[in-house]
Amino acid sequence: MSFSVEQIIIFISAVITLLLLVFAVNWRYFRDWIVVFLFKSMLDMIVGSPVVELKLLEYPVRLLPKYYDTSILFELWVFPVLCILYNQVTRERGFWPIIYYALLFSAGITAIEYPLEVYTDLIHYIHWTWLTTFCTLTLTFLASRIFIAFFRWGCNHFGQK
Template structure:
């Protein structure tokens, strides 16, 4: 079995993401539960949207993990983005004004979008068919905000945020 650059990128993404979870998720009970809720919620959201954009022919993933199961990027939809969303919610600036909350979300969306642009241009991991980078940025922004609203709602009876 030969390892292409794309397979190496996928492997590195798994290792870095797993290490980030291990290193930066606080070990207290509240943070662990909040991380789980954010992670599982975002898995549900990205799995549905990921399947839709592929089925509608907007994006393709020429190299993906499960050839016969589906055509999405399992690594991004099921693991990497939900973990990033977990950090987004754990470290959210809850006591700041909306201006800071907006820029906090922008600072999460922009690097992810830039990385996707690079991957789309130089690898076979993603291909835009009827898609553009700004759709990625917009959907990231919206899904981050949706996850934040869900976390606030879920913990509304226990949390003052």
């Protein structure tokens, strides 16, 4: 039984993400991280699916290709876990570090995604660029940070009564 390069990358990505989730996440903030994970997954499916349907990019090799046109591994597993890590790193930081880390995390993901686009069949840009990826990732990291700040405020404000 032989595996393609894409299948090996998918497996390694899933395992590395699981290891990050288990060993890098500070579970004292479990409630926050579940909220971030679910918010990010929902946001990615709401935004990611139309991007694929509008033929801006495509995922030729993906999990469950009969059911999903988008990369559910990235949108429902890898990116939400990375978003948890981003929110963990910025949890006690000010405005500028929040921006800096959003840019840093986005640059890292983009630096991995672009060679995958060039050399594999995991993703193909149609009307998309690495810069579009970088900008949308940055915006979604920041959106998750705004959402968790709002969530914490709401828990503190309404939970005290």
